[in-house]
Amino acid sequence: MTTDPLPTAPKTGIRVIVVGTGFGGLSAAIECHRQGHTVTVLEKFPVRKELGDIISFGQNASRIFRRWPGVASKIEPLSHRANSLQIKTCDGHHLLTQRWEEENKKWGKRYDGHRGELHGVMLAHAEQDLGIDIRLGHRVVQYYETAEGAAVDVEITNEAGQKDTKRIEGDVVLAADGVRSLGRTLVLGHEDKPLASGYAVYRAWFDGSAIANDPLTSFFYDNPDGDQHICWIGPDVHFIAASLKKGSFSWVCTHKDVADIDESWQLEAPVADARKVLVGWDPVVQRILDLTPEPLIDWKLVYRDPLPTWTSPLRRIALLGDAAHPFLPTSIQGASQAVEDGVTLGVALKKCGSPANVQEAIAAFECLRYERVRAAQKTGETTRDTWHQADMEAIKANPESMRLRREAWVLGHDAEAYAEEHYDATVAVLRRTGLQDLTEARKLNVPDMSDTVRVSNE
Numbered sequence: 001m002t003t004d005p006l007p008t009a010p011k012t013g014i015r016v017i018v019v020g021t022g023f024g025g026l027s028a029a030i031e032c033h034r035q036g037h038t039v040t041v042l043e044k045f046p047v048r049k050e051l052g053d054i055i056s057f058g059q060n061a062s063r064i065f066r067r068w069p070g071v072a073s074k075i076e077p078l079s080h081r082a083n084s085l086q087i088k089t090c091d092g093h094h095l096l097t098q099r100w101e102e103e104n105k106k107w108g109k110r111y112d113g114h115r116g117e118l119h120g121v122m123l124a125h126a127e128q129d130l131g132i133d134i135r136l137g138h139r140v141v142q143y144y145e146t147a148e149g150a151a152v153d154v155e156i157t158n159e160a161g162q163k164d165t166k167r168i169e170g171d172v173v174l175a176a177d178g179v180r181s182l183g184r185t186l187v188l189g190h191e192d193k194p195l196a197s198g199y200a201v202y203r204a205w206f207d208g209s210a211i212a213n214d215p216l217t218s219f220f221y222d223n224p225d226g227d228q229h230i231c232w233i234g235p236d237v238h239f240i241a242a243s244l245k246k247g248s249f250s251w252v253c254t255h256k257d258v259a260d261i262d263e264s265w266q267l268e269a270p271v272a273d274a275r276k277v278l279v280g281w282d283p284v285v286q287r288i289l290d291l292t293p294e295p296l297i298d299w300k301l302v303y304r305d306p307l308p309t310w311t312s313p314l315r316r317i318a319l320l321g322d323a324a325h326p327f328l329p330t331s332i333q334g335a336s337q338a339v340e341d342g343v344t345l346g347v348a349l350k351k352c353g354s355p356a357n358v359q360e361a362i363a364a365f366e367c368l369r370y371e372r373v374r375a376a377q378k379t380g381e382t383t384r385d386t387w388h389q390a391d392m393e394a395i396k397a398n399p400e401s402m403r404l405r406r407e408a409w410v411l412g413h414d415a416e417a418y419a420e421e422h423y424d425a426t427v428a429v430l431r432r433t434g435l436q437d438l439t440e441a442r443k444l445n446v447p448d449m450s451d452t453v454r455v456s457n458e
């Protein structure tokens with residue numbers, strides 16, 4: 001297994017266009033650069049903003065970050081430092097404390113932190129340390145592919161707000177353009193709108209001084225071992241709160257929501273809306289709400305049935321990250337799987353050897369990833385269904401049933417080593433069955449889910 005930074009890889013001559021600078025797009029850009037490809041990144045936002053709140057990376061992603069020189073040492077001080085997750089019922093009854101030492105020892109550290117801050121570290125690494133060509137204010141409005149190459153049309157907005165359009169050509173296009181992906185339309189041949197999952201998340205991130213100074217909630221900051229992380233479980237609702245030593249406080253509350261997401265899926269809401277779904281809950285939860293500044297983010301969870309494919313008919317355009325496979329937050333894997341996609345694409349394009357073979361690499365990427373991602377998505381459904389069951393007495397009688405599953409096949413996975421090891425066998429099947437039918441080559445890469453480790457309890 002590689003854990004050292006790659007020595008400068010020889011140039012492959014493969015021109016990669018990446019659409020989007022989320023964690024998926026940036027990982028693909030960094031990993032493609034690292035593997036010797038020539039990368040251009042296009043992002044519709046004209047300026048970078050520190051958007052979002054808490055985001056989690058499992059050990060399967062943090063082991064990738066540690067290969068990027070200087071990145072882990074910048075992320076670590078920004079990260080949440082809890083050594084356990086406490087799980088309680090909504091009335092405050094302690095069910096279990098799930099400790100992290102054992103899994104950290106086994107798989108390495110993981111990182112939870114503010115999305116904007118962690119994203120800033122990664123963007124600076126791509127742009128400043130590696131010199132990757134990242135073009136902000138470039139909105140992709142059309143995707144193209146031929147047997148010889150791929151291209152996008154971009155609408156460019158300059159700092160004065162004037163618009164221009166331009167075509168940018170490459171050997172492949174990696175569409176990391178999020179849940180509302182335009183690239184997906186080309187890959188599927190029709191528009192595929194994301195579906196409401198039936199759930200939404202109220203989210204808050206704020207300065208924790210008031211929490212630290214209130215006698216009911218000060219314990220979040222008094223813990224000498226690090227930060228506090230607590231999950232309260234109630235009928236079809238769960239509420240997770242975390243302190244960060246830097247002084248920030250974050251909470252998320254997942255609840256039923258049947259709103260139409262067609263127009264908007266990321267709204268603001270008053271704290272009073274969260275109170276309605278948390279009536280009668282633990283006084284600590286009520287006090288957190290009292291101390292939360294207005295407004296909340298009301299994040300509608302979009303979901304979709306698995307796409308039949310993530311790659312275009314001529315295998316020159318690949319979807320990755322949320323564009324290919326949005327995750328429920330209860331999987332705690334959405335961003336990590338986007339990072340794994342980027343790593344796999346970098347390796348597959350290197351292994352294919354030259355621009356003439358990139359279609360094989362794009363098909364292999366889908367085959368190396370598809371079954372694993374589907375299985376990881378299901379873990380989010382399982383945890384949500386477990387945590388959202390209504391019978392509090394049954395939960396109290398069997399607290400162990402609420403334990404968050406931490407699975408070796410998810411967290412112990414090394415996407416780079418896996419792609420290096422399995423690329424040739426996957427391509428051998430593709431050469432036999434053709435690039436149009438990926439079924440058999442996907443089956444070759446079904447994860448071994450018996451590899452599950454339960455970590456100790458308190």
Ligand SMILES: Cc1cc2nc3c(=O)[nH]c(=O)nc-3n(C[C@H](O)[C@H](O)[C@H](O)COP(=O)(O)OP(=O)(O)OC[C@H]3O[C@@H](n4cnc5c(N)ncnc54)[C@H](O)[C@@H]3O)c2cc1C
Nearest residue numbers: 020022023024043044051052053139140177178321322335
């Ligand atoms: C602004 C923002 C805030 C978020 N905040 C959180 C959070 O607080 N917590 C959390 O768990 N998850 C958050 N997420 C989602 C999370 O980052 C993703 O689920 C995960 O990291 C997968 O990333 P991704 O790169 O596949 O997609 P995304 O992170 O959605 O990135 C997609 C990128 O593509 C760009 N893009 C889209 N269309 C085009 C186009 N036509 N042309 C050019 N660029 C385009 C978008 O501007 C965006 O930068 C947020 C996402 C975004 C975009």
